[in-house]
Amino acid sequence: MSQETEKKIGLIIGDEQEWPDAFIQAVNQRSEPVSAELVKLSGTFVNDTCPYDVIVDRISHIVPYYRAYLKFAALRGAFIINNPFTWSADSRFYDKALLNQLGYKTPRTVILPNKYIKIDATPDTFRNLDYPMDWQAIIDYVGVPAIFKDNHTGGRPETYRVHNVDELLNWYDESGTRTKILQQLIPADRHIHYFVVGQEQVMALEFSPANGRYLPGILSLEDSLGQRLAAAARRISRAYEYDINMVEFVIQGDVFYVINGSNPAPELNRELMTEEQFDWCLREIVTTAVQRALDPPPQKIIPAHKNS
Numbered sequence: 001m002s003q004e005t006e007k008k009i010g011l012i013i014g015d016e017q018e019w020p021d022a023f024i025q026a027v028n029q030r031s032e033p034v035s036a037e038l039v040k041l042s043g044t045f046v047n048d049t050c051p052y053d054v055i056v057d058r059i060s061h062i063v064p065y066y067r068a069y070l071k072f073a074a075l076r077g078a079f080i081i082n083n084p085f086t087w088s089a090d091s092r093f094y095d096k097a098l099l100n101q102l103g104y105k106t107p108r109t110v111i112l113p114n115k116y117i118k119i120d121a122t123p124d125t126f127r128n129l130d131y132p133m134d135w136q137a138i139i140d141y142v143g144v145p146a147i148f149k150d151n152h153t154g155g156r157p158e159t160y161r162v163h164n165v166d167e168l169l170n171w172y173d174e175s176g177t178r179t180k181i182l183q184q185l186i187p188a189d190r191h192i193h194y195f196v197v198g199q200e201q202v203m204a205l206e207f208s209p210a211n212g213r214y215l216p217g218i219l220s221l222e223d224s225l226g227q228r229l230a231a232a233a234r235r236i237s238r239a240y241e242y243d244i245n246m247v248e249f250v251i252q253g254d255v256f257y258v259i260n261g262s263n264p265a266p267e268l269n270r271e272l273m274t275e276e277q278f279d280w281c282l283r284e285i286v287t288t289a290v291q292r293a294l295d296p297p298p299q300k301i302i303p304a305h306k307n308s
Contacts, residue, residue, distance in 0.1 A: 007032075007293035010039035010052040010078075012066050014059035019268040019282065023056070026286045034290050044069050050076035053293045056244075056285070058265050060084060061152055071301075079296040081243045081289060082264040086300070090240065091151045093181050095262045098239065104232060104258045107184035108142050111151060115175045135165045142184050148172075151179040153262050161185070186257050188250035192219065194233035195266065195281060196245045198288035202230045203280050205273075207248075213272050218280065229256060236261040241300070243288050 009027055013020045020038070027036035039055060050073040057080060060067035070084040093111040100106055113129055139146070139162075148171045149159040162168045162182065172180065191207040193214070204219035204226060221230045233247040236258070246266035248259040268281050 005033050007034045007053040008051060009034060009036040009289050009293055010055040011036060012039050012055060012057050012059055012070070014062060016058065016267075016269065018270060019278075020058075022282050023286060023289075026282060027290065030286070030290060032290055032294060034293050036289075041066075041069060044072060046072075048072075048076075050078045052078045053296070054079045054081065054289050056081045056289055057084065057087075061087065061265060074299065074301045079292045079299055081292065082245075083241060083299055085302045086240055086242070087153070087264050090153050090262055090264070091179075092149070092153060092183075092260065092262075093151050095153065095260065096183075099236070099258050099261045102235065102239065104236075104261075105255065106258050107147075107186055109181055109183045110138050110142055112138075112172065112180050112182065114177055114179055115172055116177050118177050135168060138182060139165055139168060142182050145185050147183045147185050148180060149183065151181050153260075153264060186250050186252060186259070188252055188257075190251040192229060192249045192251060192256075193266075194229060194247045194249065196233050196237040196242075196247065197281070197284035198243055198291070199238050199241070200234065201284045201288075202233055203277065203284075204229065205277060214274065214277060216274050216276075218277065225251070225256070232256075232258065240264075243292070244285060 011020055011023060024036045024038070027034060039052065052073065055070060055073055055078050057066070057070055060070055067084055067088060070080050074080050074084060093109060096106045096109045113133070117125070144163050146162045147159050148162050148168065160171050162171065168182065191209060193205050193207050195203045195205070202221060204221060205214040206219060207213075208215055220226050229249055232249075236247055237245040240262055242262070242264050244264060244266070246263040247261055248263070249256045250259055268278065270278050273281070
């Protein structure tokens, strides 16, 4: 294998262990001229180059420096999974608005003003906000019980059930500088999660809230419901242009709701998944990353390159 022709895939991760190790090993065992390793960073100079053809991002929604570096790497020509410019603009509230516009049923959702902000503020800072807020109107619109959770996307957010205004205010007062949403809790017969890789390959799993993990097996995509959900999951993932995404559905009778259309960093581990399910994610993500390294499609960056 010629060092000059070898493509390099970098991995930016948090505290997860088994999936990154398995990913790097699987890439490095491929026959194509591609290798994988953990990205190592210690401060980035503005005139640096990027040594990676592809970077798979699992943690920049938690570490802002990584997000800044990934935007820089995209500008330098690396293909980022998932696009850091899109991910920066993504949020759970925007997701619900987009899903509504695409014609899907979603929970009623309200985004709330921040309890605090990260800079010194005076009353004039909030002149655009009506005050006092009508908390009862918010509860009446969403309904109870409701879910109080972070607006940012990625991972499995902490969620809290709210049954009345007092509980909402209690959780809101503890939210600090985080932007929160209040979301309708839809009673469901089934919770189905669709993993979409490369905007095409789909795996459907049934999640058990009682056990906190996926039920064994991979659901069929051949029946009417499976086909409808798979088509929706692909359409939503392509709208975001995410190469790794997890779309959450709940089923109520014959009706499905999209609870979350965007999770660019879903959890991937054997505590949550069976070996079969984990191996599917590993295989498809490795294949997509290698394809993007060897033949990268155009990726939007901000601002877009223009010929002078």
